Amino acid sequence: MAEQIQVPTMAEMMAKGEIPEVLFWVGCAGSFDDRAKKITKAFVRILNNAQVKFAVLGTEESCTGDPAKRAGNEFTFQMQAMMNIQVLDGYEVKKIVTACPHCFNTLKNEYPELGGNYEVVHHTQYINSLLAEGRLSISGGSFKGKKITFHDPCYLGRANNVFEAPRSLIEKLDAELVEMKRCKTRGLCCGAGGAQMFKEPEKGNKDINIERTEEALETQPNVIATGCPFCNTMMTDGVKNKEREGDVQVLDVAELIANAEEL
Amino acid sequence: MLTYLPNIVFLIVLVGAFYLFFKNVSKIRRNIFLGKDIDRTDRKNERWKTMFRVALGQSKMTVRPIPGILHIIVYAGFLLINIEVAEIIIDGIFGTHRIFAEPLGGLYTAAIHFFEILAVLVLVSCVIFLIRRNVLKIGRFQSAEMKGWAFKDANNILFIEIALMLALLMMNAVEANFTDHESQQFVISSLLAPLFSGLDQGSLHFLERFFWWIHILGILAFLNYLPFSKHFHIILAFPNTWYSNLNAKGRFDNMKSVTDEVKMMLDPSADPYAAPPEADPNAAPQRFGAKDVTDLSWVNLMNAYSCTECGRCTSECPANITGKKLSPRKIMMDTRHRLEEVGANMDKNKGEFKDDGKALLDDYITREELWACTSCNACVQACPVNIDPLNIIVQMRQYLVMEESAAPQELNMMMTNVENNGAPWQFGQMDRANWINE
Numbered sequence: 001m002a003e004q005i006q007v008p009t010m011a012e013m014m015a016k017g018e019i020p021e022v023l024f025w026v027g028c029a030g031s032f033d034d035r036a037k038k039i040t041k042a043f044v045r046i047l048n049n050a051q052v053k054f055a056v057l058g059t060e061e062s063c064t065g066d067p068a069k070r071a072g073n074e075f076t077f078q079m080q081a082m083m084n085i086q087v088l089d090g091y092e093v094k095k096i097v098t099a100c101p102h103c104f105n106t107l108k109n110e111y112p113e114l115g116g117n118y119e120v121v122h123h124t125q126y127i128n129s130l131l132a133e134g135r136l137s138i139s140g141g142s143f144k145g146k147k148i149t150f151h152d153p154c155y156l157g158r159a160n161n162v163f164e165a166p167r168s169l170i171e172k173l174d175a176e177l178v179e180m181k182r183c184k185t186r187g188l189c190c191g192a193g194g195a196q197m198f199k200e201p202e203k204g205n206k207d208i209n210i211e212r213t214e215e216a217l218e219t220q221p222n223v224i225a226t227g228c229p230f231c232n233t234m235m236t237d238g239v240k241n242k243e244r245e246g247d248v249q250v251l252d253v254a255e256l257i258a259n260a261e262e263l
Numbered sequence: 264m265l266t267y268l269p270n271i272v273f274l275i276v277l278v279g280a281f282y283l284f285f286k287n288v289s290k291i292r293r294n295i296f297l298g299k300d301i302d303r304t305d306r307k308n309e310r311w312k313t314m315f316r317v318a319l320g321q322s323k324m325t326v327r328p329i330p331g332i333l334h335i336i337v338y339a340g341f342l343l344i345n346i347e348v349a350e351i352i353i354d355g356i357f358g359t360h361r362i363f364a365e366p367l368g369g370l371y372t373a374a375i376h377f378f379e380i381l382a383v384l385v386l387v388s389c390v391i392f393l394i395r396r397n398v399l400k401i402g403r404f405q406s407a408e409m410k411g412w413a414f415k416d417a418n419n420i421l422f423i424e425i426a427l428m429l430a431l432l433m434m435n436a437v438e439a440n441f442t443d444h445e446s447q448q449f450v451i452s453s454l455l456a457p458l459f460s461g462l463d464q465g466s467l468h469f470l471e472r473f474f475w476w477i478h479i480l481g482i483l484a485f486l487n488y489l490p491f492s493k494h495f496h497i498i499l500a501f502p503n504t505w506y507s508n509l510n511a512k513g514r515f516d517n518m519k520s521v522t523d524e525v526k527m528m529l530d531p532s533a534d535p536y537a538a539p540p541e542a543d544p545n546a547a548p549q550r551f552g553a554k555d556v557t558d559l560s561w562v563n564l565m566n567a568y569s570c571t572e573c574g575r576c577t578s579e580c581p582a583n584i585t586g587k588k589l590s591p592r593k594i595m596m597d598t599r600h601r602l603e604e605v606g607a608n609m610d611k612n613k614g615e616f617k618d619d620g621k622a623l624l625d626d627y628i629t630r631e632e633l634w635a636c637t638s639c640n641a642c643v644q645a646c647p648v649n650i651d652p653l654n655i656i657v658q659m660r661q662y663l664v665m666e667e668s669a670a671p672q673e674l675n676m677m678m679t680n681v682e683n684n685g686a687p688w689q690f691g692q693m694d695r696a697n698w699i700n701e
């Protein structure tokens with residue numbers, strides 16, 4: 001890690017009379033989950049490196065309400081949404097980037113009707129735009145020639161038709177992108193969505209993340225890449241279950257970029 | 264008088280068949296509109312395009328190339344060959360024979376050649392379909408919900424189509440042997456003609472009529488079979504795709520009634536004792552989510568009648584693949600079966616529904632199925648007629664959570680955490696930014 005990361009909050013920016021280009025919505029996993037925090041920091045290093053003037057809400061951020069909504073609790077969801085919208089509008093936020101597809105989907109698709117209108121992008125889309133604007137550059141780095149397979153998060157892919165943004169980043173690493181049998185629109189869920197992350201699965205003959213991990217391992221990858229902290233957890237557990245953590249890494253696309261550039 | 268007997272019999276059968284068909288279709292229509300209102304009339308251009316692409320163009324069928332192409336053959340063949348039904352009906356009413364032959368001339372001959380080739384392709388495809396279901400036993404046709412009527416229904420349809428195609432070819436083959444008036448030779452039936460070459464002209468004429476009647480009676484019987492079958496999708500696929508959801512699949516509807524309440528709760532200036540605006544004192548108390556079919560939207564209910572029972576949804580469902588009870592196809596079949604039960608109940612009670620103590624929840628769809636869903640949208644993506652099983656699952660979860668507080672214990676904890684700590688886990692709101700300095 002080269003230098004200390006810089007993470008200004010909205011409140012601090014406001015106090016200095018500054019307006020950030022973009023708000024980084026960290027999300028619950030990105031804020032609290034030990035594994036996901038690493039993804040958060042990797043993305044911050046990318047933002048710092050590209051000298052993006054961004055801010056986070058810090059302690060003023062709250063759950064988007066996604067897991068409550070998917071579980072069927074519309075009250076809790078809308079309470080969360082309205083409170084978040086009040087905070088976001090208070091800071092006159094226009095553009096949001098997030099590394100969590102669930103936050104991405106909820107903010108982008110479900111908040112507008114409740115009064116929250118923002119331009120919302122996933123971090124893989126945002127990194128692509130930084131590259132396009134020449135604010136960031138990637139060379140192959142440590143992943144050159146490695147085999148990487150990408151697991152499509154349901155709420156990024158099928159739910160919002162973002163399939164190319166993460167793939168084009170992987171290709172920029174000079175790595176070999178290998179697709180699983182079920183990919184893109186037909187990608188298999190990791191098993192975490194719809195609030196499943198927070199409960200034991202129903203009775204069956206296999207866990208969904210094991211099924212998906214087996215499929216990923218069939219491609220003989222060095223890295224299983226994802227773009228979602230929950231998929232990351234599920235696939236990491238799957239790889240451990242298969243006792244392959246020695247030779248297969250599970251990494252977020254942001255970590256791939258940050259590690260390749262040794263940011 | 265006697266010479267007109269066949270014409271009169273034909274007319275009676277024809278009118279009777281259409282009457283019965285429209286009667287049963289209007290029942291389905293009534294059942295569908297037992298569902299709640301939902302507006303799906305925006306973006307008309309996009310809707311027409313979706314319908315042409317998905318229903319007429321069958322764009323989602325070829326994701327699986329073998330059944331996809333076979334299905335397109337049967338579908339196109341069946342549609343085109345049915346153009347001939349127009350002629351059959353006119354011939355039947357007026358006692359004419361191949362009324363279009365003369366005015367259309369060479370075009371007519373070409374058309375019949377073409378129809379005969381199509382008929383063979385349809386026939387072969389149907390035989391392959393039968394083999395896939397009954398001999399190869401393709402996985403997605405073997406699930407629990409495919410036992411009994413669903414299994415028979417699928418085979419019935421294929422047998423009927425094969426019989427109809429055979430009748431058409433045999434009729435032409437018999438006619439190829441006619442010597443008393445100019446008989447035409449068509450590409451396939453001329454090959455079959457020798458089968459009947461030994462017969463005298465009288466028997467030939469009898470046989471020709473026989474196959475003609477089999478063909479048209481078969482078509483009319485098939486027409487009346489549709490409303491009781493998954494084959495009704497050949498009609499409903501069109502409105503079903505037209506009215507399908509055009510928004511991003513991840514976007515779930517926000518419940519309007521909840522929005523009003525939440526706004527009140529968050530608005531410090533709101534009068535907590537004010538009566539809710541425009542409350543209709545006669546309206547039945549609104550239920551959150553869906554317990555029975557009448558709580559669902561009419562689009563959900565049309566979905567149920569449009570389901571082809573193909574199982575593409577179920578075979579892509581992560582829960583089903585890993586052995587859970589959930590099967591999105593079963594969700595749709597259950598919804599249809601319950602709706603048919605409600606409809607039959609109304610028929611029996613002069614159009615009023617008499618409480619039968621049953622509901623879609625628990626009597627058809629179990630809680631275990633509902634909680635196994637990951638909301639991954641694979642089923643919605645896979646459905647060749649744009650059915651949305653996930654939407655029904657979510658509405659039933661809403662009922663469980665908001666009306667019965669009957670979520671699994673771990674989910675209740677998660678929701679309490681979201682309410683109290685602003686995160687699904689037990690972390691304090693004030694620790695949310697700790698990662699920055701860790």
Ligand code: SF4
Nearest residue numbers: 580636637639640642
């Ligand atoms: S959304 Fe639910 S029912 Fe549909 S495929 Fe995914 S897990 Fe299965």
Ligand code: SF4
Nearest residue numbers: 570571573574576646
């Ligand atoms: S819901 Fe769609 S995919 Fe599933 S069985 Fe019915 S028609 Fe097939």
